[in-house]
Amino acid sequence: MLKYLGLVLSGLTRKKLRTTLTFLSLVAAFTLLGLLQAVNSLFSGAADFLGANRLITQASTSFTQPLPMRLLPQIEAVPGVTAVGHSQFFGGQYGDGRSFFPQFAVNPQRLRQTYPEWVMPEDQWRAFVSTQDGAIVGRLLAEQNGWKLGDIVPLNSFIWTRADGSRLWEWRVVGIFDGRDEEWQKRTTIMYLNYGQFDEGRSPAARGLAGVFVVQVDDPANAERIASAIDAKFANSAEETKTQSEQEFQLGFIRQLGDIGLIVNLITGAVFFSILFLTGVAMSQAVRERIPELAVLKCLGFRDRQVMWLVLAECFALCLFGALAGMLLASLVMQFLPPEFPITADAFVWAVAGASVLLLTLLVGLPPALTARRLKIVDALAGRAGDSPLELALRRAIEWPVLGWRWLMGRPLRPAEDGA
Incomplete structure (x- = not known):
């Protein structure tokens, strides 16, 4: 040729x-x-890297519908569940509003239990637990914005209003976390907020509510059975739930964009x-x-x-x-x-x-x-x-x-x- x-x-x-x-x-x-x-x-x-041993429990109607926190101990009691956390999307804008990144209000200890893929020094984990207005940020997000420990990050939430009517929340950076491997390191562009200040600072009618529950199971082979058991526990109640794998939940969240x-x-x-x-x-x-x-x-x-x-x-x-x-x-x-x-x-x-x-x-x-x-x-x-x-x-x-x-x-x- x-x-x-x-x-x-x-x-x-x-x-x-x-x-x-x-x-x-x-x-x-x-x-x-x-x-x-x-x-x-x-x-x-986008969801292929997520752990197969995690489930997400949301309201049966939509993940935007919050669930009461009193459901958490009932989910923990389901056989095969090893840990339960909760997460609430915050929806805050930083700076001029053009810089947007996902933020979630979480319980620090439960976050560490349900997401062992995030790696951070022990003293910073302790600071996140003890600092009510504390926040931890991913390595890539911190480098992008030039943040360091002790910085105050103001976020203007387009979802949550403070009890005084303001939408401006201030969070103190107490930790910078990495991913356990290269795939998780690419995802260190998110921010976690201490649920303590978030729940006390928002309007009284919204307190005591969680967005979704993150459920860690003992064996991925039992995930489907455990998901069915969780949903059966709240069937025909005012708080009916829909439990699915984390991969399915993330893909469903992405499909909201079209x-x-x-x-x-x-x-x-x-x-x-x-x-x-x-x-x-x-x-x-x-x-x-x-x-x-x-x-x-x-x-x-x-x-x-x-x-x-x-x-x-x-x-x-x-x-x-x-x-x-x-x-x-x-x-x-x-x-x-x-x-x-x-x-x-x-x-x-x-x-x-x-x-x-x-x-x-x-x-x-x-x-x-x-x-x-x-x-x-x-x-x-x-x-x-x-x-x-x-x-x-x-x-x-x-x-x-x-x-x-x-x-x-x-x-x-x-x-x-x-x-x-």
């Missing part, structure tokens, strides 16, 4: 401007495709159709301009199949180089995104790009390649090369709206030829 490399490159560089513009279009399209698929991969696998996968796939489909049309037009035009040259190749002894593969190789090379440049550019862009958007071009994203290159090569390169294959030397040298059935159908699809418009305007369907 290497002996035909010169022919492939000469075919691509025959019209340098057209090839360059087509190449740049492919780079832009695959850059967008890489970024979108990385986002899709992030959301689809079907991210569907949105991304629709945009990706539109991008793919655009590059399909642009590259297809460029390749078809390139082959039509080189009809006499392809006929000469056949005169020199190239078989029909060899000519067909040469055209396909040109299309494949153009798509491949454009895809590589686009994916590398997308990977470079991901390096400069803030930590709260930890998207990366993993193996799945590259596999999607590779499959797109092959599919695009077949859809775009096959029609002109078949035209080159069925080319007759005499007709080609005389300028009478016919279109393939696919190219003919495409041309008809483009011509019919134009002919219909000319008919409505009372114009001739075909322009008169000179001398007619």
